[in-house]
Amino acid sequence: MRIHQLEELKTAYENIKARKQLKERIDKIMKRHSVMKGIVNAAAVAIVVFGVFVGALNSVPAFAQGIANIGGMESVVSILTFGRYQINDGHFSANIVTPHIEGLLDKALQNKINNDFEESADLVIATFEKEYKEIKEQYPEAHMGVEYNYQVLTDNDDILAIDVYLFNAVGSSSTKHKFYTIRKKTGELVTLPSLFKENADYVGVLSEYILSEMKRLNAAEERMFWVEAGEYIEPFAKIKSEQNFYLNHDGDLVISFDKYEVAPGAMGSPQFVIPESIIKEIKR
Amino acid sequence: MKKNKQLFETFITQNLxxxxxFAYFYVKNQQYAEDVVSQSVIKALSSLGQLREPEFIKSWFYRIVITTSLTYLNKNKKTVYMAPDDLDSFDNTVDAYEDIDLKEAIEKLPLKYxxxxxxxxxxxxxxxxxxxxLSENLNTVKTRLYKVLxxxxxEMDVVDL
Structure with missing residues (x-):
């Protein structure tokens, strides 16, 4: 008899339907997401292009340093804002800033970085403008926001580290970061592999430490890093060889992950400061 | 990635x-349920890359709905649920359940059951x-199901486990 009741309940449950309003809301979310995706991809392309360049430069480190070491030249490395593009009509907002770096001894590198900043910003602006009109016509009540900007992470006698980020908000938000660390004295752009001895397994050493930290934080502070294997979520296994990083004020290495890369979005963009003791054996 | 996007769009259209x-069952309120579904869709869109096996899309999305619902409930503690602890207190009152109908009995269960x-x-x-x-191990789920039944x-021999 109870089984019969269970069947009835199941039928009642299945008769619950979503309102038309919810369907429309979901349609809008889907539509807006496609647009923002376009903007993010545009910026991602620019970042990838830059990545290739850094790779090429690294293969000839003598070249980069050779220029930087010309005697008698003082390096005054600084970052400033070059261009700014702003729109805010209450529903749609964009704040796109073009960073500009100065004072590197390697002028070719400096130009290359600045060109990339400009190209990325232009691409974000162009994509935003194109999609902005379309969405505004179709969904005047929609909200979207995009910000391409930078912040200084470290600025002391030795190091300038900046975070160039693309933030987009469509209901929830996502942020993509690209860090640049520059040694002021040599004017060189620091890459992650360049911090370690040749052939050192820095990916393994750093990954092992970060994984243990994730587990510790999950247990101690109820954080939600993805460390367990599941059918649906790829658990964190190791960092990328060119993982986002910077050097902080004390010169410590900080490894960073994008939102959704290793944990749910609520945890933002997690960062791990690597203690000196972990890497002293393999540090260059 | 792009394939996942299309797959997800189709899935949502057909399974809204x-x-x-399902969200309604968790949060028990039309507005909350609509918010939870919207937020879940946004989260899902942002993490489509983590969907490794397209045939698991339903479980994958339901898992997002469950975590979103739980977060939502924690934030808006307007609905009072029984402490999600043990059913110990329930065991003593089992007799009282015989006459209430099944719907009411199910609704009185702690959320995790x-x-x-x-x-x-x-x-x-x-x-x-x-x-x-539910991020629980299989034996825990089995034990809870037996208890709840x-x-x-x-009758367990009637209900297909």
Whole structure:
């Protein structure tokens, strides 16, 4: 008899339907997401292009340093804002800033970085403008926001580290970061592999430490890093060889992950400061 | 990635009602349920890259709905649920359940037991899938289901486990 009741309940449950309003809301979310995706991809392309360049430069480190070491030249490395593009009509907002770096001894590198900043910003602006009109016509009540900007992470006698980020908000938000660390004295752009001895397994050493930290934080502070294997979520296994990083004020290495890369979005963009003791054996 | 996007769009279009009723079951309020579904869709869109096996899209999305619902409930503690602890207090009152109807009995269950009933009998997930969805191990889920069936006076030999 109870089984019969269970069947009835199941039928009642299945008769619950979503309102038309919810369907429309979901349609809008889907539509807006496609647009923002376009903007993010545009910026991602620019970042990838830059990545290739850094790779090429690294293969000839003598070249980069050779220029930087010309005697008698003082390096005054600084970052400033070059261009700014702003729109805010209450529903749609964009704040796109073009960073500009100065004072590197390697002028070719400096130009290359600045060109990339400009190209990325232009691409974000162009994509935003194109999609902005379309969405505004179709969904005047929609909200979207995009910000391409930078912040200084470290600025002391030795190091300038900046975070160039693309933030987009469509209901929830996502942020993509690209860090640049520059040694002021040599004017060189620091890459992650360049911090370690040749052939050192820095990916393994750093990954092992970060994984243990994730587990510790999950247990101690109820954080939600993805460390367990599941059918649906790829658990964190190791960092990328060119993982986002910077050097902080004390010169410590900080490894960073994008939102959704290793944990749910609520945890933002997690960062791990690597203690000196972990890497002293393999540090260059 | 792009394939996942299309797959997800189709999935949502076809399963919006079921996602909504599932969220409704958790948060028990039309507006909350609509918010939860919207937020879940946004989260899902941002993490489509983590969907490795397209055939698991339903479980994958339901898992997002469950975590979103729980977060939502924590934030808006307007609905009072029974402490999600043990059913110990329930065991003593089992007799009192004989006459109430099944619907009421299910609704009185603590969330973690109630969700198993819904996932198993209304949504048709396997016990293994439920364990994954609720981040519990399989034996815990089995134990809870047995306990719940006993309380609901559902005969186990009749109900297909």
């Amino acid at each position: 009602d079921s996602a909504y009723r 109630r969700s198993i009933v819904i996932l198993r009998y209304f949504e048709g997930f396997s016990l293994k899938e439920i364990a994954m969805l 006993k309380i609901l006076k559902l």
